[in-house]
Amino acid sequence: MAIKEYLKIDLKKPELEGEQLSIFTKKDKFKKELELCYSRLESIEICNSNSKTRDSLILVDHLIVDIVNLVLNFQDSDPINKLSEIEQNIPNFPEELQPKAKELLTIFSLEISDDEKSEKLESSLGDFLFSTEKYYKKTTKQPHFITPIDEYKKKIKIQSLLFLIVFAIFSTSVFKLYKIFEAKTYKLKNDIVQVYYFPKNENLGKPLEENSIKAEISPSIEWKTILLPFPSPTDVGKIRIDPVNQNRAKLQIKEIQYLDKDKKVIAGRDFKITQNNLVENMDQIFEVRMVKIDSKAKSEYIQAETIDDNPFFYLDIGNFSNVSYIQITMRYIEKYKQF
Numbered sequence: 470m471a472i473k474e475y476l477k478i479d480l481k482k483p484e485l486e487g488e489q490l491s492i493f494t495k496k497d498k499f500k501k502e503l504e505l506c507y508s509r510l511e512s513i514e515i516c517n518s519n520s521k522t523r524d525s526l527i528l529v530d531h532l533i534v535d536i537v538n539l540v541l542n543f544q545d546s547d548p549i550n551k552l553s554e555i556e557q558n559i560p561n562f563p564e565e566l567q568p569k570a571k572e573l574l575t576i577f578s579l580e581i582s583d584d585e586k587s588e589k590l591e592s593s594l595g596d597f598l599f600s601t602e603k604y605y606k607k608t609t610k611q612p613h614f615i616t617p618i619d620e621y622k623k624k625i626k627i628q629s630l631l632f633l634i635v636f637a638i639f640s641t642s643v644f645k646l647y648k649i650f651e652a653k654t655y656k657l658k659n660d661i662v663q664v665y666y667f668p669k670n671e672n673l674g675k676p677l678e679e680n681s682i683k684a685e686i687s688p689s690i691e692w693k694t695i696l697l698p699f700p701s702p703t704d705v706g707k708i709r710i711d712p713v714n715q716n717r718a719k720l721q722i723k724e725i726q727y728l729d730k731d732k733k734v735i736a737g738r739d740f741k742i743t744q745n746n747l748v749e750n751m752d753q754i755f756e757v758r759m760v761k762i763d764s765k766a767k768s769e770y771i772q773a774e775t776i777d778d779n780p781f782f783y784l785d786i787g788n789f790s791n792v793s794y795i796q797i798t799m800r801y802i803e804k805y806k807q808f
Contacts, residue, residue: 482621489616495543496609502539503605506532506598513591525587529594533573536597540566543605552577563604569597653805657715659687662695664795665709669788676709682795686713688802692723695797702730702791709756711781713801718775720801721768721808725784728794737796738786740771757782774804 509532516525530552537555538548546561559570576589608614663683665676682697705727712720726737740748746764748754748771759777766772802808 492614493616493618496614499539499543499605503602506535506539509535510594510598517587517591522583522587526583529587529590532594536601537570540601566600566604569600573597655717655803657688657718657801657803659685660713660715662686662697662797663711664697666703666705667707669704669706671706673707689800690802690808692798692800695799697795699793702793704790705792706788707783707785709781709783712799713775713780714778716775716778717804718801719772719804719806720775720799721770721772723770723798726796727789727792728796729791730793732794735789735792736786741769742771753785755783768808
């Protein structure tokens with residue numbers, strides 16, 4: 470069948486008659502009887518594994534006759550009724566199956582225990598049955614044995630495979646397009662800036678919620694100055710800054726300042742980029758987590774992208790007393806946008 474024929478959609482199953490119907494029926498009968506033979510072989514294996522030798526040998530006698538008739542029927546020869554008829558029918562076997570049949574007869578003639586004979590017959594029958602199936606598959610590939618039903622089944626199989634391939638490609642493409650679309654259209658939410666503070670001259674410990682201050686912030690291209698008040702004037706050393714709590718946010722921080730109760734600057738620092746694309750006093754910034762610094766950004770101030778929902782970094786600009794506010798000037802937008 471030409472390749473283009475396999476691509477034509479035709480759901481009507483062909484009807485067979487005459488010789489083609491006989492061939493199809495013959496092949497269908499062979500496959501069903503072959504399946505029954507394998508089932509009986511499995512029963513023999515179970516009997517042998519449970520030391521039921523007598524039952525096994527009874528099944529062996531029946532299975533040998535079944536396999537021989539399987540071959541003879543496919544060769545359009547008359548079937549046999551008992552073991553004694555096998556030897557005279559071996560010449561009617563395909564040449565490649567004759568040694569397997571002779572091997573079975575040889576095992577029957579051996580003067581060995583029933584247990585040993587049963588095991589040998591089981592193995593030989595398995596080889597005989599497998600060789601018979603192999604012969605059938607090879608023979609039915611010849612043009613004479615191929616019916617319109619076989620072509621129809623092959624056509625359906627190829628069309629199904631092509632459909633799955635096209636569907637997989639389509640699904641993958643749609644998913645990729647969706648991810649591209651989603652990456653360029655998602656919106657960030659309003660968020661919370663949170664600063665954890667540690668006492669003067671103390672080593673870092675676990676950040677505590679009660680030792681933190683926070684304020685609301687929203688996405689904006691414009692700079693926003695966020696004022697985070699302490700409950701009362703506080704001595705402050707190192708701090709941890711959680712600028713946002715969202716993934717895929719592009720953010721910039723302009724400066725951080727410590728203010729007294731009158732909102733006068735006690736200390737602070739900016740985050741300007743130098744000519745070397747670095748931030749001055751970089752040693753003051755440490756343990757940067759879930760934030761990817763964008764060193765290629767053409768910006769006056771440091772720019773980064775969040776890569777998780779919980780980005781943060783630590784800052785140490787010294788130890789200061791009576792800090793009433795921390796003021797942060799920053800902005801954040803969706804990753805696909807530009808400041």
